[in-house]
Amino acid sequence: MKSLDQALKRCMHPFVFAAWTGFLIYLLVSQRFVAFLRPEFGLLLAVANLVAMGFMLAALIRPKTTEMDTSAILRALVLLIPVLYYVVMPDTMLGNQAFKKRFIGTNNGAISRQAPTTLSSPGAENNPNAAAPLGFVESMQQAVPQERTILDIIRSPNLFKEKRVIVTGMIMRDEELKPHFGGRDTVVYRFMINCCAADALPLTIVLDTDQTDAFAKDQWVQVDGIFDLKQINGKPVPMLLKPQIKRVAAPPVPYLRPF
Amino acid sequence: MTKQPFNAYPSTHTARKVYSIDYLPALFLAAALVFLPTGPGSSTLNSLAIVFVSIVLEAIPFMMIGALVGGLIEAFVSRERMATLLPQKGWLTVCIAAGAGAVFPVCECAVVPVVRRLIGKGLPFSAAIAYLLGGPIVNPIVAASTALAYAFDWRIVILRLGFGYGIAVVIGMIMGRLFAGIGAVKVNGDALENNASSCGCHHHPLEHTHDEACPGTSEASNVITNQAADTTACSCGCSHATSDSWVGKVGAAFTHAMDDFLAVGHYLVIGAFIAALAQTYIDRSSFLSLTSVPLLSVVLMMILAIMLNLCSEADAFIAASFRGLMPLPAQMAFLLTGPMFDLKLLLMYQSVFKRRAIVVLASLILAAVLVIALGLEMLQGTLQ
Known part of the structure; x- marks a missing residue:
C-alpha cells in the first residue's frame, strides 16, 4: 500500500502532462478543438502540446522524491479535470x-x-x-x-x-x-x-x-x-x-x- | 559554509507539508464532480462543460508559453544581468514596465508566471506590478482586437490603452511605496506551502541545501540546484554557478517552467470553472434592466468583467456587444477591469503575492477603474 502511494506520488506530475499531451494531440488530429476555439488556435494548441511534452520529460527526468504532499496531489488532480470533462461530455455544442x-x-x-x-x-x-x-x-x-x-x-x-x-x-x-x-x-x-x-x-x-x-x-x-x-x-x-x-x-x- | 545533511530538514516543515492540505483544490474537485455532464439531455451542464473546457483550452497555451518564458529567464538571465538592464531611476522602470507589453505582448494568463520569475530575478516590485497590469492591455494585439470590435473607433482604442497604461503606472508606484520593506511576494514559508522551495521554485527542498543566506531573504535557506543542469540560478536572488551547457540550461528552463505551471495552473482551472458557472447561470440581459443609474451600470459591467474571465484579446467584442445598451463609461470599465482583475486572476495572483498585497492590489484596481469611469461619465457629453 505504501509503495503504491509512493508510486502515485512519483508518477503524478508525469501523468498529468502525459494526459494533457494525449488530449491535445487528440484534439488536433481529430480537429475537435473547433467546437471550443477558433480554428486558428490549432497552431497555439500545437505549441502547447510541445511544451507539455517538454514538461512531461522534465517531470520524468527530475530526481524522484517521495515528499509530494496531499495538497500537491490535489493540485495535480485539478489539472486533470478539464480532460475529464471533455471525456465525459457528449458530442454537443452551445445551444x-x-x-x-x-x-x-x-x-x-x-x-x-x-x-x-x-x-x-x-x-x-x-x-x-x-x-x-x-x-x-x-x-x-x-x-x-x-x-x-x-x-x-x-x-x-x-x-x-x-x-x-x-x-x-x-x-x-x-x-x-x-x-x-x-x-x-x-x-x-x-x-x-x-x-x-x-x-x-x-x-x-x-x-x-x-x-x-x-x-x-x-x-x-x-x-x-x-x-x-x-x-x-x-x-x-x-x-x-x-x-x-x-x-x-x-x-x-x-x-x-x-x- | 556548513553543509546540512539531507535528513536534517526540520521535521516541523515536513509535518507541515504532509498534514497541511490545501482546501481550495479539494473543494473544487468535489464541485467539479457534482457538475460533471451526465448525457446529451442536460443542456445546462453541457453548456457549462463547453465553456469550461473552452476557457482552459484558450488560456493554457498562453500560460504554458508564459511559464516557459519565465523558465528561460530563470535559466539564461542572471540577477546581475537583469540589474544592468533596468534603469537606475525607479519611476522610469515602472513607466517602461507598464508599456513593455507593446514590445512583449502577453495576455493576463501568460503574464503571471513571467512576473513571478522577473520578481525573483530582481525586477522591482513596483515595476512588476506595472507590467502585470499594463502588459495585458497595452499591447498591439489588444489594440487591434479593440479596434476591430469597435469598428475602428480609434477613440475607444486610445482611451483603453491610455487608461490601462495610466492605471498600471499609478498602481505600480503606489504598491511599491505601500509595500516598501514589507514582504508582498510569496517566498520562504508561503512558497513552501505550494510545494516550493525557499527560493520560490517548486523543487523539492531536500534536493540540495546550503546554509548561505540569500540576499533579500536575510536567513539561511535551502537553495535549489537543478540536476537537469549542473546548477542554476534561482529566483531567491542567489546567483549560483550555472551550467555553461546550452542543453543543460534549456533543461533547467523546462524544469523551472514546469514548476511555475504546476504552481499556477490549478488556479487557472478553478478560475475557469467559476467563470463557466457564471456564464452558464447568469443571465446577461438581467444586467441591462439596471442600467438607468450611471454608477450602477459601471459597477455592473465591472462585476461582469470579473465574473466572465475573458481573455484581454477577446473581451472587446463582448464589451462592444453592449453598445447602445450600456453607456461608454460602463463599457470602458469592463475593458479596463477584466485584464487586470477577474476571478481567475484573483486565484492566480495567490501563487505570487501574499493575501494582503492581493487585497490592496484588487482594491486599487477597482477604485482606479471606478474613478476613471465616473470621470468619463462626467465628460460623456463632451465625448459623444
Whole structure:
C-alpha cells in the first residue's frame, strides 16, 4: 500500500502532462478543438502540446522524491479535470441554453459596421453598396442567391434588404422571444466567437412563420427567405419573410468569426 | 559554509507539508464532480462543460508559453544581468514596465508566471506590478482586437490603452511605496506551502541545501540546484554557478517552467470553472434592466468583467456587444477591469503575492477603474 502511494506520488506530475499531451494531440488530429476555439488556435494548441511534452520529460527526468504532499496531489488532480470533462461530455455544442443566457437583443453592436442603434446608417438605403466589397456586390446581383452567413447579413443589412437570402443556423422557438420580436417566437441563430466559446455571442434572424413545430430546438436548418428589417419597439430587427426551412447537418465549424 | 545533511530538514516543515492540505483544490474537485455532464439531455451542464473546457483550452497555451518564458529567464538571465538592464531611476522602470507589453505582448494568463520569475530575478516590485497590469492591455494585439470590435473607433482604442497604461503606472508606484520593506511576494514559508522551495521554485527542498543566506531573504535557506543542469540560478536572488551547457540550461528552463505551471495552473482551472458557472447561470440581459443609474451600470459591467474571465484579446467584442445598451463609461470599465482583475486572476495572483498585497492590489484596481469611469461619465457629453 505504501509503495503504491509512493508510486502515485512519483508518477503524478508525469501523468498529468502525459494526459494533457494525449488530449491535445487528440484534439488536433481529430480537429475537435473547433467546437471550443477558433480554428486558428490549432497552431497555439500545437505549441502547447510541445511544451507539455517538454514538461512531461522534465517531470520524468527530475530526481524522484517521495515528499509530494496531499495538497500537491490535489493540485495535480485539478489539472486533470478539464480532460475529464471533455471525456465525459457528449458530442454537443452551445445551444438554446447558452442562447437564452447570452441574448441581449438584436442590437449587434459588436459586429455591425454601421450605427449601433439603428443597424442602418442614414442614407444607406440610397446607396446599398457603400459598405460592401466589389465581389460581394457582384455575387448579390446573381439571380440565384448564394448562401450567406447570418454575420454577413447583419453586417450589411441594407445590402440584403428585400432580397432573397439563404442562411444556415440553429432553430429555436421560445415564448420568451415574443416581446423582442413583435409577437414572433422563432429565430434562426448562430454563435459568433472571437477566441473561444466563452465569448460566444448569438446572432439571430427572426423567422416570420409559425410552421416550425416539426423542428426540434437546436436543429441545424437551412432557411431560404426574403430578408427585411422590421422596426419593432423602435429598433430594426433582422427578419426572414416567407421562410422555407429544411434540416441540414451541423457544419464542421459551428461558430461564425468576425475576422 | 556548513553543509546540512539531507535528513536534517526540520521535521516541523515536513509535518507541515504532509498534514497541511490545501482546501481550495479539494473543494473544487468535489464541485467539479457534482457538475460533471451526465448525457446529451442536460443542456445546462453541457453548456457549462463547453465553456469550461473552452476557457482552459484558450488560456493554457498562453500560460504554458508564459511559464516557459519565465523558465528561460530563470535559466539564461542572471540577477546581475537583469540589474544592468533596468534603469537606475525607479519611476522610469515602472513607466517602461507598464508599456513593455507593446514590445512583449502577453495576455493576463501568460503574464503571471513571467512576473513571478522577473520578481525573483530582481525586477522591482513596483515595476512588476506595472507590467502585470499594463502588459495585458497595452499591447498591439489588444489594440487591434479593440479596434476591430469597435469598428475602428480609434477613440475607444486610445482611451483603453491610455487608461490601462495610466492605471498600471499609478498602481505600480503606489504598491511599491505601500509595500516598501514589507514582504508582498510569496517566498520562504508561503512558497513552501505550494510545494516550493525557499527560493520560490517548486523543487523539492531536500534536493540540495546550503546554509548561505540569500540576499533579500536575510536567513539561511535551502537553495535549489537543478540536476537537469549542473546548477542554476534561482529566483531567491542567489546567483549560483550555472551550467555553461546550452542543453543543460534549456533543461533547467523546462524544469523551472514546469514548476511555475504546476504552481499556477490549478488556479487557472478553478478560475475557469467559476467563470463557466457564471456564464452558464447568469443571465446577461438581467444586467441591462439596471442600467438607468450611471454608477450602477459601471459597477455592473465591472462585476461582469470579473465574473466572465475573458481573455484581454477577446473581451472587446463582448464589451462592444453592449453598445447602445450600456453607456461608454460602463463599457470602458469592463475593458479596463477584466485584464487586470477577474476571478481567475484573483486565484492566480495567490501563487505570487501574499493575501494582503492581493487585497490592496484588487482594491486599487477597482477604485482606479471606478474613478476613471465616473470621470468619463462626467465628460460623456463632451465625448459623444
